[in-house]
Amino acid sequence: MLVYTAKRIVLAILVALTISMLVFSLLYLSGxxxxxxxxxxxxxxxxxxxxxxxxxxxxxWVQYLSWLxxxxxxxxxxxxxxxxxxSELILERLPTTMTLGVSAMSFAVLLSIPLGVLxxxxxxSLIDRGALFLAVVGQAMPSFWFALMLIVLFAFTWPVLPxxxxxxxxxxxxxxxxxxxxxxxxxxRLTRTGMLDVLSSDYIRTARAKGLRPASxxxxxxxxxxxxxxxxxxxxxxxxxxGGSVIIETVxxxxxxxxxAWESISRSDFPTVQAILLLFSLLYIVLTFVADLLNxxxxxxxxxx
Numbered sequence: 001m002l003v004y005t006a007k008r009i010v011l012a013i014l015v016a017l018t019i020s021m022l023v024f025s026l027l028y029l030s031g032x033x034x035x036x037x038x039x040x041x042x043x044x045x046x047x048x049x050x051x052x053x054x055x056x057x058x059x060x061w062v063q064y065l066s067w068l069x070x071x072x073x074x075x076x077x078x079x080x081x082x083x084x085x086x087s088e089l090i091l092e093r094l095p096t097t098m099t100l101g102v103s104a105m106s107f108a109v110l111l112s113i114p115l116g117v118l119x120x121x122x123x124x125s126l127i128d129r130g131a132l133f134l135a136v137v138g139q140a141m142p143s144f145w146f147a148l149m150l151i152v153l154f155a156f157t158w159p160v161l162p163x164x165x166x167x168x169x170x171x172x173x174x175x176x177x178x179x180x181x182x183x184x185x186x187x188x189r190l191t192r193t194g195m196l197d198v199l200s201s202d203y204i205r206t207a208r209a210k211g212l213r214p215a216s217x218x219x220x221x222x223x224x225x226x227x228x229x230x231x232x233x234x235x236x237x238x239x240x241x242x243g244g245s246v247i248i249e250t251v252x253x254x255x256x257x258x259x260x261a262w263e264s265i266s267r268s269d270f271p272t273v274q275a276i277l278l279l280f281s282l283l284y285i286v287l288t289f290v291a292d293l294l295n296x297x298x299x300x301x302x303x304x305x
Contacts, residue, residue: 005293012289019281020071023274024064067274076275081267086275089260096166096256097249100175101241105234107180108187113230115184116191117223120199131192135185143244147178147251164253175252182244183237187230194226235291239284 034051035042042050051057055066070076076086119131154174155163165171198204199222207217245258253259257276264272 008289008292012285016282016285019285020068020278021064023278023281024067026270026274026277071275071278077271079264079269079272081264081269081272086272089272090257090275090279093255093257093260096254097242097245097258100172100179100245100249100254100256101238103172103176104179104241105183105238107176108183108237109230109234111180112184112187113191113227116188117195117218119188119192120195120226121218123196128192131188135188138181138185143178143182144247144251146181147174147248150174150178151251166254166256171252171254175248175254178251179241179244179248183241186233186237190230190233191226194229195222198222198226232291232294235287235294236284239280239287242280242283 034047034054034056055063058066074087076090078084079086079089082089115131115134119128122128151163151174154161161173162168162171163174204217204222208214242258245256246261247258248254249256249258250262257279261273261276263269264276
């Protein structure tokens, strides 16, 4: 297990370094960053001054190492649009995004697990087919379209919830439903498959033969084992949700880190875009690493090794 963990740590570090290189290279996607920052009306002297001020005249690898060292200390420079430290902007907006992510994850788990259990208890029934239909719709329907439909229905047709903003818990209801429904199909299918396998196993038949109550067999013995892959998947899905929050926060005007990313992209605020992309990527790597270790710990072959 120690050898396996060490290998995963090395792999996670290599992936993080690769992502940092890709994020840093965003600065040069539009060509000369000094020219892009200066604007169309800038003179050659203005562009040269910007190149010196931001260090763009140095070799690229020197710029990357300097940027990486500053990022490791949590220093991402100053926002070109907001004129504030990037780390300060992200810390101000991140709680909104984390609140949305945790709420959406809770909604997805509370919806998908009961549906998956019911679908496994009554295979090929109307309940099973209805749950699978919801899963297919959740995968096929674009999240931004679903968000717009909910706004039309519950903010204008029946004005019971606000359409935008983040002032109260009511502002998070519609974004939570949209973002949570995105992860529901994967959780539901995995729960259904796991429950079908567990319910047909020998130890479940033995438990039933001993006369245990159906509720005890279902929840204490079957669900507890079938839910393990769902817990591992939840860590990975949470990382996807943080990435998907860019679209959801933009549609609902939630002033979180995702909305900050959209604002920064539209205004060519490269330092802020770099910091948000790096942060979301590192969070995903950490969550994937935790899920991988959890699966390894639950697998006796890896745990013994």
